[in-house]
Amino acid sequence: MTSVTSGKRDFDLLIIGSGISGLTAAISAAEKGLAVAVISKEAYLSECNTSYAQGGIVGIGKNDSPELLEKDITLAGDGINCSEAVRLLATEGPKLVEEFLVKKIRVPFCKDESGKPDLTREAAHSIRRIYHIKDKTGEVIENELIRFAKNHGGIKLFHSHTAIDLITNTHNSRNTQERYRRTRVIGAYVLEESMNRVIVFFSPSVILATGGAGNLFLHTSNPPGASGDGIAMAYRIGAEVMNAEYVQFHPTVLYHRDVKRFLISESLRGEGARLMNKKGEYFMEKYDQDLKDLAPRDEVARAIFREMELEDSEYVKLDARCIRDIDLEKRFPAIFGQCKALGLDIGKEPIPVVPAAHYFCGGRKCLHRSSRCEQISLCVST
Ligand SMILES: Cc1cc2nc3c(=O)[nH]c(=O)nc-3n(C[C@H](O)[C@H](O)[C@H](O)COP(=O)(O)OP(=O)(O)OC[C@H]3O[C@@H](n4cnc5c(N)ncnc54)[C@H](O)[C@@H]3O)c2cc1C
Known part of the structure; x- marks a missing residue:
């Protein structure tokens, strides 16, 4: 007791x-x-x-400014954000990543040829400003x-x-x-x-x-x-x-009986993978004609949910066979390896995915x- x-x-x-x-x-x-x-x-x-x-984590991009970051965050938050908190984050956040994580803690972020942090881009950011370690x-x-x-x-x-x-x-x-x-x-x-x-x-x-x-x-x-x-x-x-x-729902987490919580990164869609329903139709065009599979997370997650309801299905599929000229195993080693271990070759068959609670x-x-x-x-x- x-x-x-x-x-x-x-x-x-x-x-x-x-x-x-x-x-x-x-x-x-x-x-x-x-x-x-x-x-x-x-x-x-x-x-x-x-x-x-x-x-990765938001750092400082080329020609970046707190004002630009503030604008991006406010847009991503549909204007509901607490503007005081957004300003604080935009002004102090990237500076602290530099001063605290890089200089004090010495986190070994990936660097470009000139020795500066290698910047990548993520959804809702208007420029490349993300520091990462692969x-x-x-x-x-x-x-x-x-x-x-x-x-x-x-x-x-x-x-x-x-x-x-x-x-x-x-x-x-x-x-x-x-x-x-x-x-x-x-x-x-x-x-x-x-x-x-x-x-x-x-x-x-x-x-x-x-x-x-x-x-x-x-x-x-x-x-x-x-x-x-x-x-x-x-x-x-x-x-x-x-x-x-x-609650932000990530559109694509692996749907599998035994493996839970495994994220299928947005960057797979960034490289050309497309969402399909049970009938094999690519459906994102119906929901966002411009951005299609790369629409904001909330839009994509809602679209998937709608398709699941229409077909009475527990998941949809992500088709990575549309990705051209990229070695999937090298570019996405973790996703490739995890799916392979479950008997799924993502170069040959679509991946079952479902939206999942991601960010509170x-x-x-x-x-x-x-x-x-x-x-x-x-x-x-x-
Ligand atoms: C799969 C995944 C991918 C992500 N990718 C990114 C990304 O690329 N970029 C990005 O910026 N963010 C990303 N995020 C979000 C990011 O990871 C989180 O926003 C961030 O790590 C939260 O940090 P935290 O310290 O607030 O919480 P956490 O890291 O979750 O820490 C919470 C701590 O609280 C402890 N705790 C909880 N309850 C109790 C209790 N009752 N008693 C004692 N201890 C307790 C836990 O044990 C843990 O130590 C991702 C999240 C996930 C899940």
């Missing part, structure tokens, strides 16, 4: 989550002299969405961050530690009058798996960096741990959650706009 003990740890900052958000925050805080704890519920710190990111960008970034954090004396890393709930003055104090004050987060109850007990982490500041919630859905590209724990914990202490209905766009409403809660920030993104 699991017991609650008096096991207790004190830190200046508790970070729940060891992906790119949690570790970046941990390193930045530790460099300012704070004693930081990072906990992850997984047995390996690296088991998180970050490690599965393939394509199709393993996330895995390399995550491993470098873990290495850096482990070597930093100010950070303690705990794997197999599952946060259950946040501790607040208004919910947990023995002083009844505290419930009439503003809510302050003062720590978290955490299941320490190896001891099978719940312990208390006390900290005047807590950052929730628990990733997304893809596993709420039948199909997802996310690892099993992406179950929305942080949002639920924040909600339970009275935080306002917003935009939770905005919602989260905790900005702290400074809320009167009830303070000292909690939520980074949810997957």
